[in-house]
Amino acid sequence: MDPWSLVYEGFDPEREGLREALCTLGNGRFATRGAAPEAVADGVHYPGTYVAGCYDRLTSKVAGQELTNEDMVNLPNWLPLTFATPGSEWFLAGTAGLLRYRQELDMRHGVLHRLIRYRDAEGRITSVRQRRLVSMADPYLAALETTFTAENWSGPLRVRSALDGRVTNEGVARYRDLRGDHLTRHATGTRGDLTWLRARTRSSGVEIVLAARLDVSPDVAEPPELERHDDLIAETRTLGLERGRPAGINKIVALTTSRDLAIADASSAASRRAELAPGFAELLERHEIAWHDLWERARLEVTGARIQRDVRLNTFHVLQTLSPHTADLDVGVPARGLHGEAYRGHVFWDELFVLPWLTLRFPEIARGVLRYRLRRLPEARAAARAAGLCGAMFPWQSGSDGRDETQRFHLNPRSGRWTPDHSHLQRHVGLAIAYNAWQHYAVTGDMEFLAGTGVRLLVEIARFFASLARLNPASGRYEIQGVMGPDEYHDAYPGAPAPGLDNNAYTNIMTVWLLLRTREALDLVPRRAREDLCRGLGLTDVETERWEEIARRMRVDFHDEVISQFTGYERLAELDWSRYRHVRRLDRALEAEDDSPNRYQVSKQADVLMLFYLLTARELRRILDRLGYPPPPGVIRRTVRHYLSRTCHGSTLSAVVHAWVLARTDRAGSWQFFTETLTGDLTDVQGGTTAEGIHLGAMAGTLDLVQRCYLDLEARPDGLHLNPVLPQHLTTLSLCVRYRDAELCIDADPTRVRITRADDGPPALDVAVHGHHARLRRGDSHVFPLPERRAEGEPPGPGVPP
Structure with missing residues (x-):
């Protein structure tokens, strides 16, 4: 081949x-x-x-x-x-x-x-x-x-x-x-x-x-x-x-x-x-x-001709949709590429899965995509005001000018019926934009970006989610009500007269993360520039103090020592999975039977598990600790098992997230999800959808799995950290990334990692592999030996504590 x-x-x-x-x-x-x-x-x-x-x-x-x-x-x-x-x-x-x-x-x-x-x-x-x-x-x-x-x-x-x-x-x-x-x-x-x-x-x-x-x-x-x-x-x-x-x-x-x-x-x-x-x-x-x-610039070499071909196919289609030419255009990330008309070419949250890979390879493209969001900030502000809220409410589906393009009715091809579509309640799209803005700064160190595009996006999105959070006097906790989470199958409580759910764990915890990162971003901006920014944005100490209060008193629900997807989730019925084996679009199957996934503990795709995709176990523990929810031992593994067994993977993004969260605790399971999403469009895993346009988020997500997850690559304030444990099927891995304006070539196998720095960028860069630090100057190369491969589940990996 x-x-x-x-x-x-x-x-x-x-x-x-x-x-x-x-x-x-x-x-x-x-x-x-x-x-x-x-x-x-x-x-x-x-x-x-x-x-x-x-x-x-x-x-x-x-x-x-x-x-x-x-x-x-x-x-x-x-x-x-x-x-x-x-x-x-x-x-x-x-x-x-x-x-x-x-x-x-x-x-x-x-x-x-x-x-x-x-x-x-x-x-x-x-x-x-x-x-x-x-x-x-x-x-x-x-x-x-x-x-x-x-x-x-x-x-x-x-x-x-x-x-x-x-x-x-x-x-x-x-x-x-x-x-x-x-x-x-x-x-x-x-x-x-x-x-x-x-x-x-x-x-x-x-x-x-x-x-x-x-x-x-x-x-x-x-x-x-x-x-x-x-x-x-x-x-x-x-x-x-x-x-x-x-x-x-x-x-x-x-x-x-x-x-x-x-x-x-x-x-x-x-x-x-x-x-x-x-x-x-x-x-x-x-x-x-x-x-x-x-x-x-996009080089990503892996073991095996077929896997290599599939990796290149996904890379090829990402670069055809988002190339250096895109950086000068006012465009976002179309969820189905420029390959067909599914989703009407709209921009969703898929950039959450696309920009991390681009930022480490083509930061100018990622920066252009974030400017697309910045230019639509006035429309997002107007949407928030119309809803009686503050800040910027970015729409679930965006197109030309930033108005909410989310459909209000959905045609179920199984039943032939048009039914109400409440997906505009997925407010978490703003969290994805904020996450990418912060990650862009963390990788590039671009203070001009942070003090301009980054802070403006972070502050206005933080304002919106802070205004969504309301104090419940009965519990003394801040709650976010009437939203949908990433799951997409649950848009209302069974029998409720109005759509929306309360205290979606992903939304609430990522809101805390957002408020903390926004404060940190403001502190990083030089004092004079920060004062000018705050004056221009009308940001006061009173407002940021309220953010601090929310970040200590946000509500998160648990049941059976598992993080609950939303308040009342544990009261939902269990689905008879034997009737729906291999059915990916359960929402359509149930609606055709005059039923609804709102009644069941089922998920289209990862929801709570998105937390372990975006946050390290260290970050998540710190957030839960400051909220007064010290996580009991094993809570993340129990949570992963609980939702994995109740997810039908009706979205191609689901396999990306599950491959990530299983990377250290279940390497075989992680590899199975990885190969499924790697070839999802090639094999048309969803049965006819690829002809309508490729799934760009899943394609880029597989590349990021290899790059950031299997290398456990993380940009921290003290340098670039790697803790790789390669899957057994990837005996070698070779790639180039850009970090803080320097090009780094990384060659990994089960016994060692070699990092070679090109003659560009700052005079010195700090890198660490499994806790072993080195300072790389221009043209340097350093070999880090890796510890002997341990039993599954050790050492801790992305989002998974020991």
Whole structure:
């Protein structure tokens, strides 16, 4: 197996959607699904091109309700290219006499290859080779190279290339009752040798322009046949094929929008870029150089060709969604990448699983994503005020401007019913933003970031959660009521007239963590700058003193020496798991039976266990101690066992968290969860969802598992600490990270860790491995011996005390 390639042999209509998602090519600004160039949306194929941050809002009437949704827009299709031998119909893979059909995703170079051999009705055999790229060197360009060889015949071959604006958003079956006609005001035309197509989104008014140039080899003397409509422009060329002699046609495309920087207008910019673009060979060379540089920074080498291939596949798709080009854009982390239309391209809390990996590799990208949140701070403040609260209430689903895009109704495909959706009550998205802001400073040491973006986000989010917390005179504890936790299956108490739960443990404990870290962040800012910040934010000692009180008196519930997910959790019934074995979406199964997960101790994904994913055991113990809940021995292990046995893993993120929390106490179980999430999209573990877009959080989460969990890598005030215990299946691990502006190469095996520092960054860095400290100067290398591998459960690891 080539660990740089994903290969598919044969044409498989039932798996075409999955392949299209996994063979998507992108550069962080835009991406195009791996659909066949000759394909149209027909239930088998789904061409899709998406520009990061390009959204549009439409109102639909469904089941008597008016629903307004903002979607990431499927843009005009630049791919269309098909061909026909004399007297034959245009080629379609599903109807042609295929002799061979092969797709290969070359991840090293960011190129999608396709090989076709087919026989037409007259017995003529033609081979077709295609290479496709979405340029990582120039984020406005894409290209398709097609080479034809007539194997047993000579004669004319017609080739038809088009720009197609007749597209809608219809890539997710359960959304098809909703409007998807986001594009309007189409126009097409020619400019010299170029063809162009322009369209505009209906409500957001974003203008999108495609301009295409065809380079034909050998040259074709005859002028092209032109077909022009308002929403489609096509040109047909006739190639004179000679038996055994290749002939090619290259399609170079520029995609611009009215949101782009440094343009006069989208139309002239697209034409100019397409006109000035080099030929395919030079485009490919520049593209490969850009990918080489990315892979140097993203290097993560593990044992075994298959595991290595899967790690690279996840890395590849993370970097195609969030590349260095993204750092200059005003975009967040779309939960399903730029690979499809699931979740409407919205930004959830998935950055909690994505940014830790990026921060240690590409801090400029992570910083750009956090600026996306900072720019939407006014909208988050307005949402808090509308709810009668303080600070900033970030929405569960965000899109273009930071308004709450969370749906209010959900279609259950099992029952066909639209039911109320209360997921907007997941206030914990703000905790994820704050966590990432703090981690960014901890890893980079960027005081300019902390004193600007970091503190502003932390303070406003802290204000919000402090205003959510209300003192209950009966218990003398602060409580947070009427929210949902990460579990997502529980949105109300059984029979309650209103949605919401009280004292979700994850929300309450992370609120305490947030208040403590915000105070610490303020203390780190130099005095004069801190005074200016507090004055600008209107932050007073009275307010921070209340934070201190909440951080000592927050309520946390327990039952049977286990942390309770929320108040009253222990009163819920136990589910008859024998009836629902292997059912991942229990909410849909139960609703179809007129039942609800609100009645049961079941979880879609990790909730309480998220605490052990984000916090070390040391941090968690300190928080519980200061709250007056000294944790009894073994509470974390009991809590892990309790919820693990009651979780159906209806989210791909669930396996990431469980792999993490089991890393030291159950290495075999951790590895099983790791491999499941590592290959979750490749195997389509959720049964059809990958075709709608990859699961970016799970992909990045697996990379972070290898990087931070299995190395137990932690950025502390006194330096970078590692306490690795590699799984038995990872006998070697090699990677590069950036810490405090220095590049560190880490090579680990079961007996030792070597850390080598490049000649950059500060004069000296402190690192520690299993408590053994070293100060690394520029160019230094140090070998740390590891203790003999102990029995499972020792030594303590992330979130798991001895």
